[in-house]
Structure formats: C-alpha cells, structure tokens
Amino acid sequence: MFEPLDKLLTNPIRLMVMSVLVKVDSCDFNYLKKMTNSTQGNLSIQLKRLFENNYISITKSFEKNYPKTSCRITKTGATAFASHFKALQSYKNLDL
C-alpha cells in the first residue's frame, strides 16, 4: 500500500531545505541558497511557505550590520519530513 506524499515537500527547493535542516541544528540563509541553487526571492517564498505551515522556525539577527536569517526545523517539520521520507520509500521500487 502506498502512503500519501506531503504536497508541501514535493517541491525540490522545499525538500532540499528540509533535508538540510533535518541534518543540522541551525542553518543560515546563504548556505540554503547555495545548496538549493535558487534565487533569494524564490528561496524566501519557499521558506515562508514552510514557516507558515510550522515546519521551520526562522530567526532574524544582525551580524556586522548585515541582517542574518537562521532556520531551524520544528518538531512538526521533523515529523512531516519523516512521514514523507517513509512514504517515498514505499514508492521506491515503483518505476515512474
């Protein structure tokens, strides 16, 4: 039986962000931008979507007069990612 996929995580940028955040304690915006190879605007939108769904928490601070955005995965996000990963594995042998 195939488990349903999380629609929010089928987007490659959001999935990449969640995959990084699940591995780390905290991560800054520039690293996520480098990892996802996306534009600042696009990444901001995707982060906002994840934040609105309580998948991540966002902390804004200043470092040497420059704004710094740090992201962390929340418990909801970690649970959703684990469920999504489990669902993906159930599709693994299916040739799509």
Added chain:
Amino acid sequence: MSALFGLKNKLVYVCLNLKPFIMNPSDQLQLINDAINKTKEQLKPTSVNFIFWGILITLMSITHLLLPEFIQRSRYSSVLFWTVIPVIGMIVTFVYNIKMGVKKGYETHLGRALKITWGVFNIAWIALVVMSIFKRQNPVEDILFLLGIVLLISAFIIRFKPLVIGGALVLICSILLSIKPELNPLLLNAIAAFSGLFIPGLSLYLKK
C-alpha cells in the same frame, strides 16, 4: 476548434514548465541523499583546536620546566603564566571557531554537542584554577583528569580512535600524578598535551 487547439497548447506549455518541479519518488530520495551528504560536520577546524592547544600547553610546560627561576620569580608569576596565556588561547580559539562557523553557514547536532562539551570544560578549567589558588595546591592533576574525560567524550562523539587513545593517555597521566606525587607534574603535563591533544589533532587534520 482554434480555441480548443489554443487550450491544448497552453496545457502542453504548462506541463512542460511544470516538469522540472514534479519529481518522482526516486528523484526526491536522491535529492534528500545529496543534501544530507553535502551537509557534513567538518572536523578540520576541530582538529586545528587540538593542534593549537597541544602545541601551546606542551611549549608552556617545557618553558616552565626549563626556566623555573624565570616563571617563578615572584609569588604570583607562575599563576599569571598559567592563567593569562591560556585565557588568551581561549579567546583566540573562540574567535577562530566563530569565524569558521560563519564561513560554514550551518551547525550540525554533532558540532553543537562538541561546542557545549568544550564550553563546559573551559568553565570547569577556570573554576579548577581558581580553586587551586585558594587551596594553594597544584591543579595539574585535576585539570588533566578533566581534560582526559572531555577528550574521551569528544572522541566517542566524533568516533575517532586516536582521540580515544589520547584521552586515555591523559587520564593515565592524571592517575600517575595522584599515585606517584614525586613525578614532575610539568613533564607529565607536556607528555599529556602532546600525546592527548597534538598527535590526535594532527591525525584528525590529516584524515581524509
């Protein structure tokens, strides 16, 4: 008919544009795998800390051992020698680690565990030095015991055998000092710092 054709074209256009955003499960699993593999704890900055402290403590112990009349020329000169230089060393490593953290852009759970462990060690080290001043006793034995424990914790966290051996050697030096007080604490301190910090740090640095 032409409207229907136009609608079909629009649908094809939308599907073609959406194609990169629709990932099949195996692609998603591959993406997760790549992201996790790229975001690894970098142990080279950690090894630089071990090398730095290994060299610093070894050199300080040898200097004190070879030039006791210079280091102990006044009542508090040796206390100053063993507090001011390590505190400067702490500031240097603190700034270095912050810079490396900013450069890296993320902090792994492992990195955070190491940061907390060594942060607590620094506080305990300062407390031991202050307590030894009040008690008027040599803190080398207690500091080595604490260092050995923290090295072993770090070694098991990062799963690095040379550091396990190094931590065990530091603990042995501490035990030797407590059962054989006639041994030279400065010599044992130099041996412990060299074998417990410098050698494991260097092997961690050279590890691929």
